[in-house]
Amino acid sequence: MQYQFIITITEHRYLGWIVVPTLVKRTNESFITFHEQASTFHFGKEGYEFEEHEKTIIRYFEKYSEHNLVALFSKTKTVNEFFGQLTLDRFEERIRPFIEEWADKILNIIVEYEIPVFIRKPNYNNLYDADQLKMAGSDSKTIFNFKDEKTAIHYSLSIRHRGDDIKLMNKNLIILSNSPAWVVIGHSLFNFNDVDAKKLQPFTKKRHIEIPGSARNKYMETFVLNAIKNNTVLAEGFSIIDQEPEHSAHLFLEEDLDGQPVLSLKFKYGNRYFIRSGRKAVDVSFFKENEAYIFQRFNRKWIWEEELEQKLTETGVRKQQNSFFRPEGFTDNVSANLYMLVNWINKNTKKLNEIGFEIDQSHYKTTFYTGNIDLTMDMSDTIDWFELYGTVKLGGYTIPFIRFKKHILTGTREYQLPDGEVVVLPTEWFTRYQEIFKFSKEKEDKIVLDKIHFNLLQNRDVRQVDREVLEDVYSHRPDINIPVPESLNATLRSYQKEGYSWLMHLRKNEFGGCLADDMGLGKTLQALTVLQYIYEGSFGTKKRRVVNRIIDDTKPKEQLNLFDQKLNDEPETEAESHRLPASIIVMPKSLLHNWQNEIKKFCPGMLVYTYTGNKRLRSMDIWKIFRHFNVILTSYGVVRNDLEFLKTYQYHYLILDESHFIKNPSSKIYRAVNQLDAKHRLAITGTPIENSLQDLWAQFNFINPGLLGSQNYFRNHFVIPITKNKDEKREERLQKIIQPFILRRTKHQVAKDLPPLHEQVLYCAMTDDQKRLYEKEKSGIRNNLLQNIESAGVDKTRLLALQGLMRLRLLANHPVLVNKEYEGDSGKYDRIKRNLKNLKAEKHKVLVFSSFVKHLKILEKYFIKKEWKYSMLTGATENREQVIDAFMNDPDNHVFLISLKAGGVGLNLTEADYVFIIDPWWNPAAEMQAVNRAHRIGQDKHVMVYRFITSDSIEEKISKLQEKKSELASTFINTNNPFQNLSQKEIDELFR
Structure with missing residues (x-):
């Protein structure tokens, strides 16, 4: 005997007639013996190998098994309890439909695979052929x-x-x-x-x-x-009449149940509208005539409706429930969604009409304009600005584009036409023209835009343009054939020629610029080449013979005054009256000597007046002196203090060296330099961004006032979106705005013009005494910080965290910096001494940079004990020139101790071929400035840089954190302060 799989129709005492998968045995040809219900228990165990469709039937059947029904529809524990409490209404309403749903699935499989079906009478174990049902x-x-x-x-x-x-x-x-x-x-x-x-x-x-x-x-x-x-x-x-009514497709602008704007797709047959649904494609209406009923029936064009719905989705909308459609990208913002939808209609109305759709707004509270929006822009240029005239065609209306200025600036999307229709302004208008309106002025129906904002006109659908003028500005390809002044006592490298040409390009177009090359690439020389070019013709005048040296107000013997007959009483010659006015270069006081030396070296014929020192001339008639010179050198402090005198003269060039000194717009120095009157402005810096993106605004507002808008606008429109929201589009936009006015080349880009640079980190293990003291201090600081974070929050604990970091940093260098009574050693200190001893023996010159003067003092004490010659430069050093000369020119002086703040910029120390950074900190730019004292143009030796980091200390953790925090810097020219916003997690990791 063999098993057979069949289906039996059986009446359950509670569930009614159900479909049951069954295993039977055929004993003879006349009847079949019932074996048992088939279940998943039999899979692989019974003497019958189930087909996959049979297994599927069994799994479906078990969905409405007694035990599964109890689990799904009851909290009772037993089958008897469940059926004992089951009411007829509950059974008919919930359970019977559930059973029938799975029975339908089973019956469809039965038909497909022609499985035998039998009626099984209650309590009968035998089935006969007569019990089999016909399908x-x-x-x-x-x-x-x-x-x-x-x-x-x-x-x-x-x-x-x-x-x-x-x-x-x-x-x-x-x-x-x-x-x-x-x-x-x-x-x-x-x-x-x-x-x-x-x-x-x-x-x-x-x-x-x-x-x-x-x-x-x-x-x-x-x-x-x-x-x-x-x-x-x-x-x-009664009558049933079949019809063939006219039909059309309609898109209604409506609101769904959530109040969101949607397009409702409806099909009109005769005078009736139908939505797309799963109903059969037949509609019937009726009327009564002389007591007789007449039914009118027609078949909806189901295939036609499906084709139109498909074509609708191909235009870029997606179907929602209830035949509602909308474009992708909807959010919870109802207004934004409405504007998106209306803009989509505007763009696609013609196409929709061609497909066969009619747009209907009769169901919406506002009537929107849904025709073409055609904007054309014409432009003309003057010497200092561009004039743009735009017209917008909306159906039968032609409107000057300037009328939309207020809407675009305030982000108002709706503009009402004279006939009452509302135009939803295209999204791209706000992205393309908001900045133009922000930085422009209104003149009648024209938009007047300063030429510094020419970049805003790129890709702005300007139709008629003086291409020759604009391409010269747009191209940012300066004329590299501008001759280098013959009297310049230097040979420019290729990238320096490009920089010089770029500066001349800015001068030609009367734009300010920021020369931001890496430290050591010759920014000073490039700027001096421009000054040499423009003043070269004035060197042969009568005054050249009178004053052929640099006049330095810091030296009384060379002091000039308003009564100096040589300069003041002689009448001007005709040639002199047409000479360009002097240019002024403003810098940190510590760089005055460097500029004087560079001018003597590269531009020996240039007439230079150093306006500084306690005995400097201070008079409203100071112009009487300045007019006899080409270049005025002064410091930021002097400009701040002598502004009333210095602003009376109109300079040809106003050049700021280390321009990041004016990064704070609320500072007196920033306000002072902006009051100086000059035809051309130039900023020079290797670090235009020191702490945050906000640093850019002050410097660019100096070189090209208004370029980045107001300070609040720049912060809200660029700084916050870029630094906090990681807005890549705003980041790209800002780069495009500043790109024509800033030039930065890194050492990596001009590597062929520089000697090799090798950098290495030297990890120094703490001594045992140092380690014990360090760990004890770290534990105390950590506990204190955690308590403060819990009581006062992270924001109020940042200063305390920085103080703790500083203390641990000193301990990592040498515990004696914190505790004068400490008598032990320092692992880093010992390593530095060994390296210096070896390099001195090999006759190398070494620059040793530290953020702490007292760290340098420890080394100085050691040098004195060893009777080594050395130089030392800190903020307290007054004889900077002598100190620098002693290191550069004395072959027995091998070590220069320099504080990072006092000597990180403005020094040219190419005699050195080794640089020690003995206490690295958070700002890589400051370190690179230090390295660039030696690795710069003029260096002919391989430069070695060693960074000393104490292992398992705060220094090592900071170096790792530093790597994660420099994205903004690499994007916008330099580096930022990674500890401006310490998170609680970062604080915890640092002191762990």
Whole structure:
């Protein structure tokens, strides 16, 4: 005997008729012996190998097993409890539909694989061939028969299967699924897709149903109308007329249930609108004429509707529920979504009309303009600005573009036309033209834009432009053929020639610029080449013979005054009256000597006046002295203090060296230099950004006032979006704005012009005494910080954290910097001494940089003990020139101790070929400035840089944190202070 898989239709005492997968054994040809219900338990265990579809049927069946129903629909623990508490209403409402859902899935598989189906009577173990059901399939059709006799309506239902009428009268009807209908009639299993199974049941007891005349109208309006719409109907006593109405497609601007704007797709047939849905493509309406009912029926163009819906989605909208459509990118912002949708309609109206859609706004509270929005821009240029005139065509209206200025600046999207329609301004107008309006002025119907903002005109749909003028400005390709002054006592490298040409390009177009090359690449020489070019013709004047040296107010013997007959009383010659006025170079006081030396070296014929020192001239008539010179050298402090005198003269060039000194717009120095009157402005710095992106504003507002807008605008429009929100588009925009006015070349870019640079980090282990002291101090600082964070918050603990960091940093260098009584050693100190001893023996010269003067003092004490020659430069050093000369020119002087703050800039120390950074800190730019004292143009030796870091200390952790914090710097020219905003997590990691 072999097992066989079949389906039995069995009546469950609680669940009614159900479909059950069964394993049976055929003992002879006349009957089959019931074995048991098939379950997943039998997989792989019984002597029967299940097919995959049979396994699927078993899994579906177990969905409505007794135990699964208890788990899904009840909190009772047993089957008996569940069925004992089950009410008929709950069963019919929830459980029976659930059973029928899975039964329908099983029955479809049965039909597909032609699995035998048997009726199994209760308590019978044997099945006979006579119990097997015939599969009628789904090609049976129900027919609704209506006869209207005015006084009553007779309704009957019949079944037609393959041309034969199936009688229901006196037949046993078993319903396995109500909708879709699976029923057993006689010995056949039927599947109906056009009728609810419950509608068949009455006709097993009666031939027809009579509806009284009093319910005639209601019955015709509901039951009969739906039957005509969904089923085959034979009518007697009333008419069913098939029609072919005109049809069209419509998109309505509406709100969905959440108040969001949407496009509602509806199809119009005759005078009626229909949404796309899953209903059958038949619609029926009716009217009454002389007591006779007339039904009008038509078939919706289902394929036509589907094709149009597909074409609609191809335009870029996506279908939501209820035939609503909207573009992708909607958010919770209803207004923004509305504008997006209306803009989409504007762009696609023509295409939608061509496809066959009509746009309808009659259901929306506002009527929007949905035609083309055509903007054209014309432009003309003058010496100092561009004039733009734009016109916008909206249907029959032509409006000057300047009328939209207020809307674009305030972000107002809606503009009302004279006829009451509302135009939603295109999104791209705000991104393309907001900055133009922000930086422009209004003149009649024209937009007047300063030429420093020429970059804002790129890709702005300008139609008529003087291309030759604009391309010269846009190209940012300076004329490299500008001759280098013959009297310049230097040979420019290729990148320096490019820098010189770029500066001349800015001068030609009367733009200010920022020369931001890496330290040591010759920014001073490039600026002096420009000054040499413009003043070269004035060197041969009469005054050249009178004053052929640098006049330095710091030296009384060379002091000039307003009564000096040589300079003041002689009348000007005609040639002198046409000479360019002097240029002024402002710098930190410590760089005055460097500029004087560079001018003597490269421009020996230039007339230079150093305006500084306690005995400097201070008079409103100071111009009488300045007019006799080419260049005035002074310091930021002097400009701040003598502004009333210095601003009376009109300079040709105003040059700021180390221009990051004016990064604070609220400082007196910033306000002072901006009051100096000059035709051309130039900023020179290797670190335009020291602490934050905000540093850029002050320097660029100096070189080209208004370039970056107001300080608040720059902060809100660029700084916050870029640094906090990581807005790449704003970052790109800012780069485009400043790019024409800043030139930066790194050492890496001009490596061929510099000797090799080798950098190495030397990790120094702490001594045992140093380690114990360090760990004890770190533990105390950490506990104190955590308590403060808990009580006062992170923001109020940052200063305390920085103080703790500084203390640990000193301990990592040498504990004696914190505790004078400390008598132990320092691992780093010992390592530095050994390295210096070796280099001195090999006759190398070494620059030793530290942030702490007292750290340098420890080394100085050691040098004195060893009787080494050395030089030392700190903020307290007054004889800087002598100190520098002693190191550069004495072959026995091998070590230069320099404080990072006092000697990080302005020094040219190319005699040295080794640089020690003995206490690295957070700002890599400051360290690179120090390195560039030796690794710069003029150096002919291989430069070695050693950074000394104490292992397992705060220094090592900071070096790692530093790597994560330099993105802004690399993007915008330099580096930032990574500890400006310490997070709680970072604080915790540093002191762990």
